[in-house]
Amino acid sequence: MVGPAATIATIVFLAIFFRGPLSRVLAFVQRPLVASGTWIGNRTVGIFDAATVSPERVARLEEERDQAVVDRVELERLRFENQELRSQIGFLSRRKDMTVTAAIISRSIGPAASAFVIDRGTDDGVSVGLPAISGDGILVGKVVSASPGSATVRVISDRDSATAVTLLNGTRTIGVANGISGTLLALRYIPQDERIETNDIVVTSGLEANVPDGLIVGIVNSVTKDATSPFQSAILEPLGDARRLAVVSILLPESL
Amino acid sequence: MTKAFVLTIVFLLLAVVQTSFFASLPGLLAYAPLVVACGVYLRQQVQERSGALWIAGFGIFLDLLAIPSFPFETISYAAAAIVATLTAGRVFSNRSWYGLLACGASSVAALGITRAIVLWAVSLQRPERVSWAAFGETFLWNMILLPVMLSLCFAFAGRIRSFLRTTFMISRDRETL
Numbered sequence: 001m002v003g004p005a006a007t008i009a010t011i012v013f014l015a016i017f018f019r020g021p022l023s024r025v026l027a028f029v030q031r032p033l034v035a036s037g038t039w040i041g042n043r044t045v046g047i048f049d050a051a052t053v054s055p056e057r058v059a060r061l062e063e064e065r066d067q068a069v070v071d072r073v074e075l076e077r078l079r080f081e082n083q084e085l086r087s088q089i090g091f092l093s094r095r096k097d098m099t100v101t102a103a104i105i106s107r108s109i110g111p112a113a114s115a116f117v118i119d120r121g122t123d124d125g126v127s128v129g130l131p132a133i134s135g136d137g138i139l140v141g142k143v144v145s146a147s148p149g150s151a152t153v154r155v156i157s158d159r160d161s162a163t164a165v166t167l168l169n170g171t172r173t174i175g176v177a178n179g180i181s182g183t184l185l186a187l188r189y190i191p192q193d194e195r196i197e198t199n200d201i202v203v204t205s206g207l208e209a210n211v212p213d214g215l216i217v218g219i220v221n222s223v224t225k226d227a228t229s230p231f232q233s234a235i236l237e238p239l240g241d242a243r244r245l246a247v248v249s250i251l252l253p254e255s256l
Numbered sequence: 257m258t259k260a261f262v263l264t265i266v267f268l269l270l271a272v273v274q275t276s277f278f279a280s281l282p283g284l285l286a287y288a289p290l291v292v293a294c295g296v297y298l299r300q301q302v303q304e305r306s307g308a309l310w311i312a313g314f315g316i317f318l319d320l321l322a323i324p325s326f327p328f329e330t331i332s333y334a335a336a337a338i339v340a341t342l343t344a345g346r347v348f349s350n351r352s353w354y355g356l357l358a359c360g361a362s363s364v365a366a367l368g369i370t371r372a373i374v375l376w377a378v379s380l381q382r383p384e385r386v387s388w389a390a391f392g393e394t395f396l397w398n399m400i401l402l403p404v405m406l407s408l409c410f411a412f413a414g415r416i417r418s419f420l421r422t423t424f425m426i427s428r429d430r431e432t433l
Contacts, residue, residue: 036277152321
């Protein structure tokens with residue numbers, strides 16, 4: 001009993017003080033395991049999500065939806081940029097985002113996958129608070145801890161997560177989206193005079209340190225209005241699904 | 257020393273397989289309690305005390321990596337390890353499938369009850385942080401999947417014992433079966 005206990009105590013000591021090198025060694029085993037598990041998950045959508053359409057069709061429709069949202073956000077960005085350029089007679093400077101690509105090597109247990117570990121850490125410029133994105137700027141989560149060889153990302157739908165957002169509606173509603181049960185987000189305490197509709201696109205507002213504006217968060221799923229309350233609330237459906245990702249990108253501070 | 261080293265390496269591999277492969281699988285498969293099942297099997301069926309250390313160690317592993325599904329998993333898994341040790345040593349027979357399942361169920365129940373107490377304590381300070389629905393779902397699927405995994409281990413008991421002997425995790429004189 002003493003032998004194994006002493007060995008586990010040694011492992012804990014090593015994990016605390018030498019987490020970086022240990023993570024790099026384990027990452028060789030973890031990367032293919034996560035990739036294969038994610039591959040299986042992506043190909044069994046129809047079985048486990050009780051879908052009535054084929055997984056291929058779901059994947060195609062989701063891809064089309066994500067592309068439509070990306071196009072809409074890009075259009076809005078260009079419209080604002082154009083207005084600004086017209087008024088200031090400036091020149092167009094495209095944002096060059098500096099990112100570091102990271103493979104997911106571990107996840108929290110359960111379908112929500114509220115946190116995951118990536119194989120990049122402080123040695124690669126990753127630090128606490130930086131956003132993790134997928135695809136064309138879809139926000140997945142934020143780094144909550146970082147060591148030399150790895151970092152932990154908490155997804156935006158986790159109950160401990162809060163993201164400063166703005167809605168691409170007529171009044172440009174701003175607020176803070178919090179994780180709620182399952183994989184959804186809640187936007188609360190929105191004044192009644194704000195016009196929010198289902199399918200409004202939600203992006204980051206840029207009011208949060210280290211998180212630039214314009215990263216896609218999700219779309220409005222439902223709006224709750226109570227005539228007796230001064231506020232309304234909305235349920236958001238995030239577009240970044242950490243369960244279906246094996247690789248993410250971390251936006252580095254130099255690009256923000 | 258060799259035994260301790262091998263037990264630690266196997267523990268790390270099981271923990272990695274659960275948090276990397278099983279956690280990436282869809283639906284209820286993501287709940288598969290691999291480390292707890294193997295720990296209970298080792299402690300109850302093989303009478304190897306390190307099985308309880310695997311269970312306790314997994315809580316530390318989750319908290320160290322900052323990927324726990326619930327707060328303070330070290331406490332919950334430590335409670336499950338204690339119950340596994342007590343029930344395997346003093347309550348249930350290690351010669352039957354029923355004894356193995358009962359020991360596993362007791363350990364998962366201890367894990368769930370301790371998690372509930374921790375969640376209740378957390379909810380006093382930050383109620384918005386606690387999801388009782390997620391807790392109930394996890395507890396339900398753990399209770400269903402653990403017997404399935406233990407039954408699989410029981411079905412391959414001969415091969416597992418052979419593997420444990422080959423890898424120095426048990427010696428012939430320690431075998432009870």
